[in-house]
Amino acid sequence: MSSSDVARQPDPSRSLSLSGHVGFDSLPDQLVNKSTCQGFCFNILCIGETGIGKSTLMDTLFNTNFENFEASHFEPQVKLRAQTYDLQESNVRLRLTVVNTVGFGDQMNKQESYQPVVDYIDRQFESFLQEELKIKRSLHSYHDSRVHACLYFISPTGHSLKSLDLVTMKKLDSKVNIIPVIAKADTISKSELHKFKIKIMSELVSNGVQIYQFPLDDETVAQVNTAMNGLLPFAVVGSTEEVSVGNKMVKARQYPWGVVQVENETHCDFVKLREMLICVNMEDLREQTHTAHYELYRRCKLEEMGFKDTDPESKPVSLQETYEAKRQEFLLELQKREEEMRQMFVQRVKEKESELKDSERELQNRFEQLKRLHADEKAALEEKRRLLEDDQSSFGKRRAAAQLLAAQNLTSNGKKDKDRKNSGFM
Amino acid sequence: MSELAVAPEVMMPPGSGGIYSEKIAVGGGPVLDFSYVGIDAILEQMRKKAMKQGFELNIMVVGQSGLGKSTLMNTLFKSKVSRKSALATAQEKIPKTVEIKSISHDVEEKGVRMKLTVIDTPGFGDQINNENCWQPIMKFINDQYEAYLQEEININRKKRIPDSRVHCCIYFIPPTGHCLRPLDVEFMRRLSKVVNIVPVIAKADTLTLEERDFFKQKIREELRANGIDVYPQKEFDEDAEDRMINEKIREMIPFAVVGSDQEYQVNGRRLLGRKTKWGTIEVENIAHCEFAYLRDLLIRTHMQNIKDITSSIHYELYRVRRLHENNTVAAQHANGLPEHRLVAHEM
Numbered sequence: 001m002s003s004s005d006v007a008r009q010p011d012p013s014r015s016l017s018l019s020g021h022v023g024f025d026s027l028p029d030q031l032v033n034k035s036t037c038q039g040f041c042f043n044i045l046c047i048g049e050t051g052i053g054k055s056t057l058m059d060t061l062f063n064t065n066f067e068n069f070e071a072s073h074f075e076p077q078v079k080l081r082a083q084t085y086d087l088q089e090s091n092v093r094l095r096l097t098v099v100n101t102v103g104f105g106d107q108m109n110k111q112e113s114y115q116p117v118v119d120y121i122d123r124q125f126e127s128f129l130q131e132e133l134k135i136k137r138s139l140h141s142y143h144d145s146r147v148h149a150c151l152y153f154i155s156p157t158g159h160s161l162k163s164l165d166l167v168t169m170k171k172l173d174s175k176v177n178i179i180p181v182i183a184k185a186d187t188i189s190k191s192e193l194h195k196f197k198i199k200i201m202s203e204l205v206s207n208g209v210q211i212y213q214f215p216l217d218d219e220t221v222a223q224v225n226t227a228m229n230g231l232l233p234f235a236v237v238g239s240t241e242e243v244s245v246g247n248k249m250v251k252a253r254q255y256p257w258g259v260v261q262v263e264n265e266t267h268c269d270f271v272k273l274r275e276m277l278i279c280v281n282m283e284d285l286r287e288q289t290h291t292a293h294y295e296l297y298r299r300c301k302l303e304e305m306g307f308k309d310t311d312p313e314s315k316p317v318s319l320q321e322t323y324e325a326k327r328q329e330f331l332l333e334l335q336k337r338e339e340e341m342r343q344m345f346v347q348r349v350k351e352k353e354s355e356l357k358d359s360e361r362e363l364q365n366r367f368e369q370l371k372r373l374h375a376d377e378k379a380a381l382e383e384k385r386r387l388l389e390d391d392q393s394s395f396g397k398r399r400a401a402a403q404l405l406a407a408q409n410l411t412s413n414g415k416k417d418k419d420r421k422n423s424g425f426m
Numbered sequence: 427m428s429e430l431a432v433a434p435e436v437m438m439p440p441g442s443g444g445i446y447s448e449k450i451a452v453g454g455g456p457v458l459d460f461s462y463v464g465i466d467a468i469l470e471q472m473r474k475k476a477m478k479q480g481f482e483l484n485i486m487v488v489g490q491s492g493l494g495k496s497t498l499m500n501t502l503f504k505s506k507v508s509r510k511s512a513l514a515t516a517q518e519k520i521p522k523t524v525e526i527k528s529i530s531h532d533v534e535e536k537g538v539r540m541k542l543t544v545i546d547t548p549g550f551g552d553q554i555n556n557e558n559c560w561q562p563i564m565k566f567i568n569d570q571y572e573a574y575l576q577e578e579i580n581i582n583r584k585k586r587i588p589d590s591r592v593h594c595c596i597y598f599i600p601p602t603g604h605c606l607r608p609l610d611v612e613f614m615r616r617l618s619k620v621v622n623i624v625p626v627i628a629k630a631d632t633l634t635l636e637e638r639d640f641f642k643q644k645i646r647e648e649l650r651a652n653g654i655d656v657y658p659q660k661e662f663d664e665d666a667e668d669r670m671i672n673e674k675i676r677e678m679i680p681f682a683v684v685g686s687d688q689e690y691q692v693n694g695r696r697l698l699g700r701k702t703k704w705g706t707i708e709v710e711n712i713a714h715c716e717f718a719y720l721r722d723l724l725i726r727t728h729m730q731n732i733k734d735i736t737s738s739i740h741y742e743l744y745r746v747r748r749l750h751e752n753n754t755v756a757a758q759h760a761n762g763l764p765e766h767r768l769v770a771h772e773m
Contacts, residue, residue, distance in 0.1 A: 016531040020504040023726040025536040028476045030730035092466040135749045279464035283471035291585050302581050
């Protein structure tokens with residue numbers, strides 16, 4: 001139907017000027033109100049060696065005291081510890097998740113140190129992808145746990161990046177927005193700091209590590225962001241203790257030789273970090289995570305599973321069709337395997353049966369043999385017995401004959417004796 | 427440098443001892459609040475992002491021809507947004523079937539840019555046999571959902587998926603003064619399940635106030651009796667505050683509107699209205715008609731809510747249905763049954 005085709009491609013938009021006040025300029029307000037009711041979500045990942053000041057910096061950044069305990073240096077493997085907090089400022093509710101690495105850089109063999117971090121980030125992407133692919137899903141009430149910003153803490157050696165740093169950052173740069181910071185910056189002097197920053201940035205560039213660049217497309221903040229981009233990495237000092245300087249209490253670290261004020265811009269870049277991370281670019285960080293990093297993960301994952309957008313003839317293939325095709329394949333595979341197993345089972349049974357038959361036959365043979373043997377022996381014995389009986393009977397006869405003879409002799413001898421006696425008298 | 431706004435409230439997290447800070451001006455520079463972190467600056471960031479991206483709104487108007495749909499659109503947006511004004515056609519013939527025609531405009535007010543799309547449905551209810559005249563409209567709405575779904579499940583998808591889903595459908599009820607007609611009931615019953623419907627009584631200047639109230643009451647009763655849930659839907663009220671506001675609106679729907687894009691002199695001011703021999707009807711006067719309420723509802727207060735309900739409820743329902751459908755089709759394939767055409771857009 002041509003009219004429905006027309007409907008699908010509406011006429012190209014034309015600009016129109018309004019002759020009066022319509023009122024949709026309140027739309028951004030409506031949007032903001034809705035978001036305020038829902039609350040916001042922000043997830044920060046802090047990577048750095050044990051004792052470099054990650055927890056203290058988080059405390060300082062958000063002006064609270066997150067419950068943290070010091071980690072030991074003897075962890076066998078790098079672990080990640082995530083904690084979620086609900087913060088509120090004026091009418092804005094923020095669900096903040098801080099993920100810290102535990103035991104990073106402590107092992108002797110650090111080849112696999114980056115793996116738990118990469119796995120954690122991928123797991124968050126995966127659970128979001130699962131939720132998005134569900135049939136009955138609730139995306140707007142889903143607690144987004146994807147990592148929006150990654151603060152990488154660089155040790156203040158003053159020379160250059162460690163190889164562990166480079167390797168880890170290279171693995172993470174396509175998965176998360178990396179913001180490198182120089183920790184414990186009060187151990188570096190100003191001139192060293194300047195050289196250190198230049199060295200770090202040049203190393204990152206020469207190794208092709210993509211760190212997060214503050215966005216420049218909005219004119220109101222473009223200038224600030226460009227300036228800040230040039231000051232990366234931020235050299236920060238964290239402290240939750242208050243020291244009195246002049247006539248007020250400031251967050252600072254007190255040394256015998258002076259006081260390092262955290263919020264003093266000439267002392268360290270903490271204020272710049274807070275401003276860039278929270279006040280100016282929080283929304284952009286979240287957007288980058290969703291539109292760039294998450295989309296990349298999703299694309300790779302789906303392609304890995306074998307889905308494509310277009311089949312070999314370049315016709316668009318719907319995800320469902322591919323999914324169904326895969327499901328069919330899988331079911332067929334299952335059936336085939338089942339068949340195979342059944343065949344194997346039948347065969348085994350046959351084999352066993354024939355074995356049993358063989359042994360049965362053997363037994364039968366033996367039995368017959370024994371029987372025959374037995375019969376033979378019996379016959380032999382019978383023969384012997386007969387002979388014996390014959391002997392016995394012949395012997396009996398001879399004895400009888402002998403007895404008879406003896407009896408006859410006796411009587412004849414008696415007669416003889418009588419005769420003698422009789423003859424003697426005359 | 428973004429201003430460090432003064433945030434009066436202090437965060438009171440557990441166990442920190444709640445340090446209240448004083449605002450101390452340091453040498454005439456910006457006032458630094460020690461316990462202020464800057465989280466609420468995100469509202470400003472969001473606003474800027476929204477203004478930069480611009481907004482999209484798609485409104486569909488449904489009703490018999492001659493009820494004043496185009497005029498009302500023009501009045502609502504104070505410019506010639508309707509199809510008739512945009513495309514100069516000599517004579518409009520009533521089409522044989524319901525057609526769907528949409529026109530897009532880019533409008534801007536006080537820095538807020540909006541892409542407004544008005545979808546017209548000429549031919550609705552104009553034939554002798556009007557059975558199934560909602561079908562092309564249902565199909566169109568579902569096609570938009572389908573297009574969005576396809577884009578969403580693409581592997582390489584756009585940064586911002588163009589939203590062509592119908593956010594709101596304004597249904598024009600002819601001012602008979604009696605009750606709803608079977609066509610109205612049938613249409614609203616079917617479409618209230620897939621899109622936000624806002625019923626309005628068109629050409630309300632033919633009804634007196636008593637007739638109007640009576641008519642509205644009858645309509646509300648009939649809607650209730652038929653289980654039709656029009657915008658703002660009862661089941662989507664989020665909290666007590668919402669419910670209160672929405673109850674007030676629900677007592678007033680359908681709005682009795684009069685549209686006009688001509689201005690007349692009334693009491694020394696130029697106002698939009700309709701001039702008749704017995705007086706001038708002022709469009710924006712709430713004693714005359716309820717156009718102002720409609721405009722406030724649609725544009726000034728509830729526009730974001732309308733879009734949210736479309737995307738998070740109606741679209742999700744469609745998506746669930748569609749994904750389940752695919753499973754049954756595949757199951758049939760597996761069982762060797764011949765594939766029959768699923769009329770997915772039929773309700």
